[in-house]
Structures are given as structure tokens and as C-alpha cells.
Amino acid sequence: MKTRVIISILLSLMLSATAIAQDTDRIDPKLTNTPLPTYVIRNARIVTVSGADIENGTLVISNGRIAAVGANATAPAGAQEIDGRGLMVYPGMIDLATSMGLAEIPTGAPGTMDTTELGDMNPNIAAIWAVNPHSAHIAVTRVAGVTNALSGPSGGIISGQAAFVNLFGSSPREMALVPEAALVIQFPRIGGSGFGGGAPNITPEALTQRDRRIEELRKIFRDAEAYGRAQDAYRRDPRSVPRPAIDPKLAALVPYARGERPVIFRAERDREMRAVIRFAEELKLKPIILGASEGWKIASFLKQKDVPVILDSVLNLPLREDDGYDSLYENASKLQAAGVRFAISTGDSGAHVRDLPFNAGMAAAYGLPKAEALKSVTLYPAQILGVADRLGSIEAGKLANLVITDGDMLEARTSVRHLFIAGRQLPLVSRHTMLNDQFKDRK
């Protein structure tokens, strides 16, 4: 009898271990259904990002938020203790240019790809309906310290709307901090860079086509603005104003056409960026430039127009053969020196978003001050997306998206020791830790 009990206990232990091991990508409902615990992290070096580092600091997490932080913050009784001796606490990193949860296996498994819709103008498609909360990429990314991502589509000209999410949750809505956070536009350009780069093929036909596409883009924004006014007029006076026909595309565009929400334009070369800025000024949009490989060439102009940029090309090969070997490594430092608002991103669809800190680290190797490199993946992306009231630094009242490491968070050799998203401590497991556990001791 006794042995049977022991065996059954052992069996259930083994089974539960297996269950955990096989379910790293699925969200255990226990992690989302249970009340949020209160935690206190003690004796850690707290890198607030917005202010000075706090040595031997205390940080209290309660109701999903940072309740208190400081050298002498007090914790309520019953809080779960986390010993932070020798460790560092950082705000979670944020990547603003991903397709997290929309693209599982880019080659050979088209069924897993949801980034690219047909047609050129798709303002009314939204990532929030398609982000797979159980994508293996999500756990792999968060255990590396990236807690938030803007996940967006990438097809056509108006690709659709990106969702800003916590990298944790059992449904897209549960993950979402801003479900419709930004519109993504591939600003029309003359193609031709193609495989292996090379100069664009500037032909009169290519120029005409580009201009025609920009004109189409201008028209749909103008239409949306007019559509918004017509709807407003009808709402104010439904009896005398005729009811305008519903147009889902234009309806989706209205908040962007009015400059209420940001529009992310993909543009790399100086002329493309200038064209984007002219376009956004003319239509009174709220632009963010994504790419900006040649941002260093027009840094003062970007500053003057106060247009923020998301650099996802730190680790790309230089655009031109005769560009400096470090032109993209040092792009960020030149923009920073000019006072341009910027964030660093991987630009990766999902699997390699976890490399975000090393992108920032490389920029720091080539002139960006280390503190700025850290901000470029925490506070700055939060500010650029307009969520800095909730994320991006360690301040009382902000969401408790926190990463506790054994060293500088941007260093490749550093390990993440604890992870919190929305105030909940998450196990540091992923598809990769699971496979490691299964095979590392195989004889």
C-alpha cells in the first residue's frame, strides 16, 4: 500500500513534469485565472531607466503594477520575496517592428503565415484578430527579456493595423495593451534593390508607377478624412444630414487620417524619408518612420520635423557598397546626437526578436552612449508609441513588466533570472528550454 502510494506520487510527479515540459508554448490557465500575487524584490540593483540606478533597492509589485520602488520601499505583509542580491532589475524590452504571432514558419509552411494580405490598401485588417498567443516565438522571446512587441502585417501599401501586446496571455485580447496601435504603410518606392541589393532601376515607368501609388495613398487618406467629417455631421444632425454609406476601409482609416493614432511608414533612403515627411505634413498625420537606414544623412531634418524613427537595420549590411562599413552600426548614435527621437528594433517577424538587446548593444559599440542604447529598447519605444505612461521604465504606477538579470541586459552572455509581465511572475520556460531539458543528458 505504502509503496503503491509512493509509486503513484512519483508517477504523478513525472506526469506533471511531462505536462509542463510539453506545454511551454500554451498558456497554463492557472497563470491567467488566479489572483495576482504581491511580490517584493529586495537587494537588487534597480535600473529605472528614467532616473538614476538604485543600489540595493526594493521593488514592490502589486495588482499587476509597480506599487513602490526605492532604496527603502516597504512591502506589505505576505508578499512573495525575491532575493535580488547580485542581480539587476530592468524594465522589459519593447520591439516596435515585429509580426509576433502572425508568422510561425516563414518558409515551407504557408499555413502558419498571416502577415501579407492580398490587395494594396488594407487599413481594415488588424493583427489583433490573428496573433497566435501560443506561438512558440512568444515564450522564446519573453524569456530573453523582451516583454512587449508591436505586431503588425507587412503586405501591400497600407498593410493594416498593428497590435501592441504583452508577450503573455491566452488570447490576443488578453495580450493586447493597445489592440489597434498603429497603421503600417509600405511607402511606395522604386523597387529594384531585390536579392543582393543593387541600385534601384530608375526608369520613367517606375517613377510614374511610384507617383501613381503615392497619389492613391493620398486619395484614400483624403477620402477617410472626408468620410470622418460626413459621419460626424450625420451623428450631430441625423435628421437633416443624409446618412453616409458605411465604408469599413475608410472607417478604419479615420483615426489615422486625423492624426489621432500613429502611422508607421517603411522608408529607408533619404529621399524616401523626405517624401514620407512631406506626405505626412500635408495630410496632418502622425508619422513614425520605420527603417531609416539613411537616417544619418538627414538627422537634422528629422529633428527639425520631430519625426521619430524605428531603426530595425542596425545589424544589416550597409545599403550601398561604398557606405562606411559601420554606417548602420552608427546610425543610431548620429540620430541620437542630433536629438532625433528613435527606438531600436529587430524588424524580425518573430523567431529572432529575442536578439533585440544585441542590436542596441552593437549601436553602443559604435558611439551610442550605453544608457541611450538601453533606452532605445525600453523607454524610447514606449514614448514613440505613446504608452510610456504604462511601460518603458521602472516607476511606481507603471505596469510591472520587469526583467531580472545577472548582468547588463544588453550583453549576449547575460542570463535572465526572473521575469514579470503585467505583474505576474512567469516561468522561464520555452520550446527551447523544453528541448534542452529533454536531450541535454541523452547518452
Added chain:
Amino acid sequence: MKRLFLIANSIHHRGHGEEQTAGKNVWGHQARPAGLSLLLRLFLCVLCGSLLSSVSVAQTRDAQTTLIKNATVLTVSRGTLQNTDVLIRNGKIATIGQNLSAPTGARVIDATGKFVLPGIIDAHSHTMMDGSVNECTKSVTSMARTQDVLNPHAINIYRELAGGTTSALLLHGSCNAIGGLSTTVKFKWGHPAADFVFPGAPTGIKFALGENPKRTNFNIPGLQPRYPATRMGVEEVIRDAFTRARDYKRDWDDYRAAVSRREQNVMPPRRDLELEPLVEILEGKRYVHAHSYRAEEILMLINVADEFGFKIRTFQHVLEGYKVATEIARHGAMASAFADFWGYKMEAYDAIPYAVPIMTRHGVVSSVNSDSDERARRLNIEAAKMIRYGGLTEEEALKLVTLNPAMQLGVDNRVGSIDVGKDADLAIWNAHPLSVYARVEQTFVDGELLFDRQADIARRPQLDAERKTLEAADPNKPSPGGGPPRAPSAIRRASQHDDDIQDREDHKR
């Protein structure tokens, strides 16, 4: 221009196999030639003066004696040496010690606070393979040679030097179960292509398993499907090729035996350029570098190799190698992998960043490679990740991109560590190279300073001015009608291909 290269190459080949001397001397000022008479040297100098004076590469020769002072030297083979000097002479590491005095005329570099690391070796590269990586039309292309397509002017060579990388294994693509012949190179930037070929490096060949040779992701409409289309077919292609190679070898063995018996009227077998490299594999003279993903295909190739009695030198990529590390170690193969690249196709979905540490712990000599001109510029960071993911030590991590790939390429007697007598292929870093904040200051290959960050920066205003001049030049101006400037021609001028690289095998045969 073309003629000059031909002259250089004919001389080069005369000196080939006796170190990197004769060919180099044609261009150089200080290198000491071996096996060339004084008269010939004089003649060459006249050639240099009269014919070659305008050749820009002549200016990059730099075999100057160099003393690196007071560095932290990461030897990789013998730990870290603090406040240490390294003397480079005649392209070799001559002395390592403290307070060395500089020989007359030596360049002295104060490396206080800086780090010396052996040149990084990329065990999987397609850099400088101009216009062709894959000969895709057959399942066995062992007659195709990467050495025939080296472009010494590819700008990515310079960018990789700027990341501290000095050598690479240039591999044929993964289109075929048995691919083309590989080339081990040193990044001798500024030299003609023939100088890039690593002297004395063992020869190799690319094999490939899985989705690429079975053309899974290449169903282009109108394109004929090509056998094989399954992993079973890949196995059969390799088995068939080695069956033919074994018979071919027997034909030659019989022929040679007959000749040695002085039999009359013996006809030699017809030479077969597809099977010859496979015979070299059977004879243990050519390394097999096998692109592989899934565990079972790794086991499959080990099985075929055991059956035919040859060894796999390295499994390349080897994404699921961590599942069969024991079998890889038992076969005696080595592993060259991505640090953490995964999920980009179905067979990469079980790739994990713990793979290299797991294989290392199972006794498999492992390296971290790039397979990318971009990643090849920062293999130091890829190595550092293996501390994060697998808990490797600093030295183990550094070995992944220096000594271990050198062993895999069979050149560890020449490069891969900072040891006296080894080639002076090394870089000076401004911080510990396992830090993301580290940057290369200078890179040497055979003692030649081929990348110098300060010189690069100093040159920029001049290049900017030159660029502005070119942009204002006639063909780049907007046309009078207000139209666009004429597009630059995409066709590369033939002069870039003029380096006539002869194949060592041709001389041996």
C-alpha cells in the same frame, strides 16, 4: 590589367606549395621569397617598377614587423595573458611576452586596455563567391569548384575583416545531396584571388541533406522537379554515388597495379571529374562538410559513411545535432552550427540555442558559423550567446569561433590561437570580444594590417568628396528633360573576374 594578373599568377603557381612567398613577392616590398633566385627577384622588381606601378593592390602590401604592446591577450589555447606584448615578424607570431623591445623599423601599437584575439574563423561562408553558390541542376555536382568563382573585390570581405574575421570555409550551396568542392580562404584583402586560397589547407566538399537537396521549398511553376524529393532519395543518391566511386577507384587501382606489373597495352580508365573527389573522400584525402538539419538524416549519413568507410569531417548547421550528439561524437565528426538561428523553415523548428553547448558537453568539437556575410561580422557576439544559453566558459565560447573551426578546417597548426609560430592572423579589440560593446580596432592577416578603424575613418572625407564628384559627373546628372538620371549599368565589368585561379588538383594530377 588582365595581363598583369596572369603574370602574377604564373609566378604564384611556380612558388605554390612552398608557403605564401613567391606570388606575394611580385607585389610586395619586404617579403622574403623562397626558391627564387636573386636574378629572378631583380627581374620581378623591374616588372614591379615598370608594369605594375599603377596597380593599387601593391600599396596594400604591408609585411611590416609589428609590436603590439601591453594588451590583454586571449590566446584561446593557453588562457588569458595580461599586460602582454606580441611581436609579429614575417607574417608570423614571433614572440609573446612582457616588455619586449621593438626591433628597428617596427610598427609599435600601444594596446593598453585592449584585447588581442586570434582572427575569427567562419566555418560556413559563401562570401566572395561571385554570382554563384549553387550549381543546382544535378543531385551530384562534385565536379563544380567554389575556387573558380572567388571575387577578391567583394566589399563584404572588408566588412568581415572589420569584425575580426580573417578566414573562412567557402562552401558550395545546399542544392544537392553531394555538392561542389569547398575552398578554405584567408581574407587577403587587396590581393589577387589566388592569394586568398589558404596555403596547404586540406580540401573539402559540401554535402547537403533534408529540405534543400530534396527541393522542398523550391516548387517554382514551370521548373522541372529534380530527383530526389524525399530524405530517402537523398540517402539513395549518396549511396549510389559512392557505389560508383568505389567501382571507379577499383578501375584505377587495377590499372595502376597492371602498370606496376609492367603489363603492356594497358588502357587507363577515363577520368571522371564527378567521381574523383569522391574517391579522395574514400581515401581520407578530402573533408566532407555535410549540411544537415534533422537528427535522423544525421544518423543516416553516419551510417552511409561507416558503410563505405569514410568520415564526415563536419556536420554543418546540424540543428538537431543535440538530439544525437552521442552518435556524432562516436563517429568522430565535428559540428559547425548557428548559435541560435531557428524556426525559418519546418526542419529548423526544433533548433535550439542550447545545441552547441550540448554537443560540446558530449565531446563534439563545435564551432559557431555565420552562413551570412552579415553575421560573419559579429561572430564574437554569436559566441557570447553560448555562455547565456549553455553555460559555456569564456574560453570555450571563444574557441567556438577560433580554434575549433581551425581544427574543423584542418588548419589549426597555422591559425586559431595566439601561439608563437602561428600565422599572425589576429585582431585588436577595444573591449573584451565577448561583449556586445566591443569593436575591432585593427585586423592583421599574415602580419599585414588589412583593417584599421582609424585609417578607415580618416579616409572618409576624401571618399565623400570623390563620391560627390562622381554624382555630379555627366552620366549621373538628371537628364535635360527633367527625367531621371540614367540608371547605372547592372552589368559588372569583366575585369573583376580576370584573376586566373588555377586549381591545385590540376597540378597534382
